[in-house]
Amino acid sequence: MKFNRIYALVLRFYYLFRHSWDRIGDAFYWPTIDLMIWGLTSTFFKSFAPNAPPIILIILSGHMFWLIVWRAQYEITVNLLEELWNRNMINIFVSPINFSEWVTSFIIVGITKAAMSFPFAMLVIYLAYKIQMFFFSWYFIPIIFLMFMTGWWVGFLVSGLILRFGTKVQTLAWTFAWLIGPFAAIYYPVSTLPGWAQKIALFIPASYVFEGAREIISKGYTDPGKFYISFVINLFYLILSILFLYSSFKKVLQKGLVKVY
Amino acid sequence: MDILQAMSLTKKFGKFTAVNNVSFSLKEGEILGLLGANGAGKTTTIQMLLGVLTPTNGEVRYFGKNLLENREEILEQVNFSSTYTQLPWLLTVEENLTYTSYLYEIKNRKERVRKLVEVFRLNKLFKEQMKELSSGEVTRVNLAKAFINHPKVLLLDEPTASLDPETSDYIRKILVKERNMFNVSIIWTSHNMGEVEEVCDRVVFINHGKVIANDTPEKLAKTIEICHVALNVPDGLKRTIEICQNKKVHYKLEARNIVVDLKEKDIPGFLRELMDRGVVYDQISIDKPTLEDYFLQVAPKKAKDEI
Secondary structure, three states, X not given: OOHXXXXXXXXXXXXXXXXXXXXXXXXXXXXXXXXXXXXXXXXXXXXXXXXXXXXXXXXXHHHHHHHHHHHHHHHHHHHHHHHHHOOOHHHHHOOOOOHHHHXXXXXXXXXXXXXXXXXXXXXXXXXXXXXXXXXXXXXXXXXXXHHHHHHHHHHHHHHHHHHHHHHHHOOHHHHHHHHHHHHHOOOOOHHHOOHHHHHHHOOOHHHHHHHHHHHHHHHOOOOHHHHHHHHHHHHHHHHHHHHHHHHHHHHHHHHOHHHHO | OEEEEEEEEEEEEOOEEEEEEEXXXXXXXXXXXXXXXXXXXXXXXXXXXXXXXXXXXEEEEEOOEEOOOOHHHHHOOEEEEEOOOOOOOOOEHHHHHHHHHHHOOOOXXXXXXXXXXXXXXXXXXXXXXXXXXXXXXXXXXXXXXHHOOOXXXXXXXXXXXXXXXXXXXXXXXXXXXXXXHHOOEEEEEOOOHHHHHHHOOEEEEEEXXXXXXXXXXXXXXXXXXXXXXXXXXXXXXXXXXXXXHHHOOOEEEEOOEEEEEEEHHHHHHHHXXXXXXXXXXXXXXXXXXXXXXXXXXXXXXXXHHHO
């Protein structure tokens, strides 16, 4: 892997970010709107049952952590789509860049954007609701890392599908993450799900993280085993998704980048 | 020395064979025209030469090394430009060239970008977004991008297709100059046969996915025996037409002008016969066969033969 090539693509997406109001909106506007709506809704519910569990913190922290999954997968899939919309894939791959450098650049762009959006969202929560996300203390680190892992494998899986089937399935870039959202139990305990959905939730690594986060909010601690399970499932899916993306890329080379895009 | 070798390249898409056992080579400092009608297999061949399309059979070698096995090392020294590909349209010319410069290991990036901007007359467009540029301007940015890494091999897909005649001529001169100065080897596809005759040292004709000719433009043109004899005939046009019809030669009329297609060796006899029949002509021009004649006559004929 060569740093200059990875940097080239990161730079390409930084330039795009600078020029695109869509991208700036994605990073700051939508998270703010979401947090305001969810925060105000939770405040309203809280007014009915003042002694109930800290519903505002549960909802907003769930939303915040899901924001990382969303951003990580979005940066991978939408940046791939950006190359397809611009018919720029051929220009990228006639250069010496290789598959792993290409994938790494997506990951770096995702982390960078999340590093901008997440603190911004934390600030919004603090200013609007006086809630400190550092409440999670050291648990904060594994939670964020595991959320990134989920975002990456979702992103690679969707990118593999887009490479195979082209832009006609591009809607998956915006919708696929939400398909697993209900089973990830972002805002409610897994036990709220119907029986069959609880079984599916067992295979969704984010569900363990959200369960753990809620436990930290209510008890101040959680069983680290939840995070270990999440890590193992995430790692398994991540490996599978990268293999799938690679095989899709090889498939595209059979058809030809120009012919397909 | 062969800098690039296409060895028995074949590409099949299902039952359709787009490229069939194509072999040719490119020498150091050579400009090779890759010609053929639309759908002949040129783009498919170029994609295989760039490693963005996997051949069904065959091998591509640059500098004696297999492309698939030495992709990164080879592509550091190769580049590509096509009128039909785009660059990210929200980025400015400067940004496109800058990020591309990082894709290759280039020393003095800023200086290189500045030099290319001058060479391809992009100074006024430097801060413009790609979406604001005309197609000719985009082509020039694409060409600047293709030169960013001081390539030893350049693959140019119709590099002057969207340019006005003055800019086309300028770009052709730039490309030939670069070749002369740095010994760059170039593969050049074009439908402009005059351009190909002007710049290419050799041409490879592809038709229906097969190489049907591989020679210098002059030699290929010479394989066509037919010359175009244009005469302005103030007196005796009907007699001239009769002579053409008797000899069963093709002719084309335009007012008092007649253009007769004749083999070079038959021209003196034809002119003598005109004199004998009292035909008066006050202007004559004889156009020797060109690469375009070759393209128009040989390619369709070969295609028909295959059908």
